[in-house]
Amino acid sequence: METLQFLQLYWWAVVSLLGALLVFLLFVQGGQTLIFSTASSDEQRNLLIGALGHKWELTFTTLVTFGGAAFASFPLFYSTSFGGAYWLWMSILFLFVLQAVSYEFRNKAANLLGTRTYDIFLFLNGVLGTILLGVAVGTLYSGGAYYMDKLNITDIQNTTISHWANGWMGLEAIAEPFNLLLGIVVFLAARTLGSLFAINDLDTASQAGKELSARCRVQLKVTGIAFVLAFVAFLVMLFLRTGYAVEEGVITPVKYKYFFNFVELVWPAILLLAGVVLVLAGLGYAMFADENSWISKKSFYVTGGGVVLAVWALLICAAYNNTAYFPSTVSLQDSLTLANSSSSLFTLKVMAYVSIAVPFVLWYIIVVWRKMSGKHSEY
Numbered sequence: 225m226e227t228l229q230f231l232q233l234y235w236w237a238v239v240s241l242l243g244a245l246l247v248f249l250l251f252v253q254g255g256q257t258l259i260f261s262t263a264s265s266d267e268q269r270n271l272l273i274g275a276l277g278h279k280w281e282l283t284f285t286t287l288v289t290f291g292g293a294a295f296a297s298f299p300l301f302y303s304t305s306f307g308g309a310y311w312l313w314m315s316i317l318f319l320f321v322l323q324a325v326s327y328e329f330r331n332k333a334a335n336l337l338g339t340r341t342y343d344i345f346l347f348l349n350g351v352l353g354t355i356l357l358g359v360a361v362g363t364l365y366s367g368g369a370y371y372m373d374k375l376n377i378t379d380i381q382n383t384t385i386s387h388w389a390n391g392w393m394g395l396e397a398i399a400e401p402f403n404l405l406l407g408i409v410v411f412l413a414a415r416t417l418g419s420l421f422a423i424n425d426l427d428t429a430s431q432a433g434k435e436l437s438a439r440c441r442v443q444l445k446v447t448g449i450a451f452v453l454a455f456v457a458f459l460v461m462l463f464l465r466t467g468y469a470v471e472e473g474v475i476t477p478v479k480y481k482y483f484f485n486f487v488e489l490v491w492p493a494i495l496l497l498a499g500v501v502l503v504l505a506g507l508g509y510a511m512f513a514d515e516n517s518w519i520s521k522k523s524f525y526v527t528g529g530g531v532v533l534a535v536w537a538l539l540i541c542a543a544y545n546n547t548a549y550f551p552s553t554v555s556l557q558d559s560l561t562l563a564n565s566s567s568s569l570f571t572l573k574v575m576a577y578v579s580i581a582v583p584f585v586l587w588y589i590i591v592v593w594r595k596m597s598g599k600h601s602e603y
Contacts, residue, residue, distance in 0.1 A: 227569065227573075228566075228569045228572070229562075229563075231566075231569070231572035231573065231576060232562040232563065232566045232572070233544065233562065234572075234576065235293075235297035235298070235566070235572060235575065235576075236297075236298075236540070236543050236544070236562055237540060238293060238297070238579060238582075239290065239293050239294050239297060239298070239539075240536055240539035240540050240542075241532075241536055242286065242289055242290040242293055243290055243361065243535065243536075243539050244531075244532045244533075244534075244535035244536035244539065245286055245532060246283070246286045246287055246290055246357075247410060247413060247414075247531060247532070247535045248417065248528045248531050248532050248535075249279075249282050249283040249286050250283060250353075250354050250357070250410065250413070250414035250417070251279075251414055251417030251418045251420070251421050251524075251528070252276050252279050252280045252282075252283050252418070253283065253323075253349055253350040253353050253354050253414050253418070254350060254354065254411075254413070254414030254415040254416065254417050254418025254419070255272060255275070255276045255350070255418030255419075255421055255422055256273075256276065256323075256346040256347060256349060256350035256418070257347060257350035257351055257411075257414075257415050257418065258272060258415070258418060258419065258422065258440065258443065259272065259273070259343050259346060259347050259350075260343070260347060261443070262419075262436070262439045262440055262443050263436055263439075264435075264439070265432065266339075267430075267432040268432050268433075268435065268436040269343065270331075271426060271430075271432055271433055271436060272422060272426070272436065273327075273330065273343075273346070275421070275422060275425045275426055276418075276421075277327060278596040279421075279593075279596070280323060280324075280327055282589065282593075284320055284323070284324065287320065291306065294306075296567065296571070296575055297566060297567055297571075297572065297575060298560075298562075298565045298566050298567070299565075299567055300372075300385065300386070300560060300564070300565035300566075301549075301550060301560055301565045303385065303386060304368070304370055304372065304385075304386040304550065304560065304565075305360075305363065305368065305550060307386070308368060308370050308386055308387075308388040308393065308394065309360070309363065309368055309388070309393060309394025309397065310388075310393040310394060311392070311393040311394050311395050312356065312359065312360055312393070312394030312395055312397055312398075313360065313394065315352075315356055315395075316353060316356045316357055316360065319348060319349045319352055319353040319356070320349065320353060322345040322346075322348065322349050323345070323346060323349040323353070325342075325345070326342040326343075326345040326346045326349075327346075329342060330342040330343070330346075350414070350415075350418075351411065354407070354410050354411040354414045355404075355407035355408065355410065355411045356398075356407065357407070357410055358403070358406040358407030358408070358409060358410030358411065359397050359398055359400075359403040359404060359406065359407040360394075360397070361406060361410070361539075362397065362400065362402055362403030362404075362405075362406040362407065363394075363397050363403060363550060364539070364542040364543075364549050364550050365402065365462065365465060365467070365482070365542060365549075366397070366400050366402050366403055366551075366553075367550055367551035367552055367553045367559065368388070368394065368397070368550060368552065368553065369388060369389040369390050369392075369396065369552070369553050369554050370386050370387060370388050370389060370552050370554070370555075370558065371386065371387045371389060371552070371554065371555050371558055372385055372386045372387075372552065372555070372558035372560075373385060373387075373558075389554045402461055402462075402465070405454065405457065405458050405461060406458055408454055409451070409454045409455050409458050412447060412450050412451035412454055412455075413451055413455075413531055415447045415451075416444065416447045416448045416451045416507070416527070417524065417527060417528055417531065419440045419441075419443050419444040419447060419448075420444065420506070420510055420523055420524035420527055420528075421524050422436065422437065422440045423437050423440045423441060423444070423510065423515075423523075423524070424521055424522075424523070424524045425524075426440075441510070441511075441515070444507070444510060444511065445511055448507045448510075448511065452503070452504070452507070455534075462482050462483075462538070463480060463482060463483035463486075464480065464483075465480075465481070465482060466478065466479050466480075466481065467480075467481025467482050467485070467547055467548075468481065468547065468548040468551050468556065468559060469481060469546055469547065469548070470546045470547065470548050470561050470563070471546065473563075474557070475548045475551070475556055475557055475559050475561075477556075481547060482541055482542075482547075484545070485541040485544060485545045485547060486537075486541055488545055489540075489541070489544060489545055492537040492540045492541050492544070493537070495533045495534070495536060495537035495540075496533070496534055496537040496538070498530070498533050499529075499530040499531065499532070499533030499534030499535075499536075499537065500530065500534060501530070502526055502527065502529050502530025502533065503527050503530035503531060503534065504530075505526055505527075505530075506523040506524070506525075506526035506527030506528075506529075506530060507523070507527060509522075509523045509526065510523035510524075510527070543561070543562050546561075547561075548560065548561050549561070549562075
């Protein structure tokens, strides 16, 4: 295998892993959706927001890191998706800005909008933010309406390589049932993980904490089952979907392409299966095991680990095995592949050396996570 091809595969795996970690960290958004339906009093809402308050920055930072890694390793994908599907990504960014503002000002004295307004902002971030992120990820399979011409880079008056073919600028992706289903799956995953986090992290010494933890357990039985069923439905749609194979630079439709990717590569199928087993095990322990048992208290991490493995496998198979990812729905041969959308060999090499520091960054995150766990603040 040539060095450039290896680095393209390597960096897609890294970007995909960052995407999988982002989906896991959306448990903060999922926890925010419990503000009104599960937390029944101001005291319970304060307990819930206080528990989530030390973790929300990790989600925002991972989203930015994901975008930065995509920009550096696959700049044509970044410019086409983030630049072309402009209104979709701007909507997501706006919802995350609302989250940051809400945590900053929710409990500030004499804030102009009032605590309830910021609670609504957090709820909207939890529901719409997760669904729209799922929709955006769904375009890796369903594609976007764009044209691409690399020769434009030599045109001083028009250096834009990719052009969106309609005025919706990405919002049309919401109307695609496949994308919307993935958005619902991401929302349900985030809400399930948010419930598990609240169960494991809430201070149950107070009566309000005990009641909220019990209500989260009831909510988990509804959301957790809905998440599993929606994920199975998404897998069926994905495996039956037509994908696009790349052979000597020519892109052709292939029925059941993504199913073949899992079967032919094998190891992503193992990752997916392991992820599903962990998710089911974590949910089973949380729902049916003694709530004071060790395994029940670790169910958040078991389920979260399963989500990371499953999402990583799905993102890997969006582009591996000679598959065109983010296909163009208006000009098939303009679709993006790992070969035509990556940075230069030099850039990917330099980034590969830098990526050696990634384990140290993960170690730092784990240390900070442990230090901050169990410590709640007023938000």
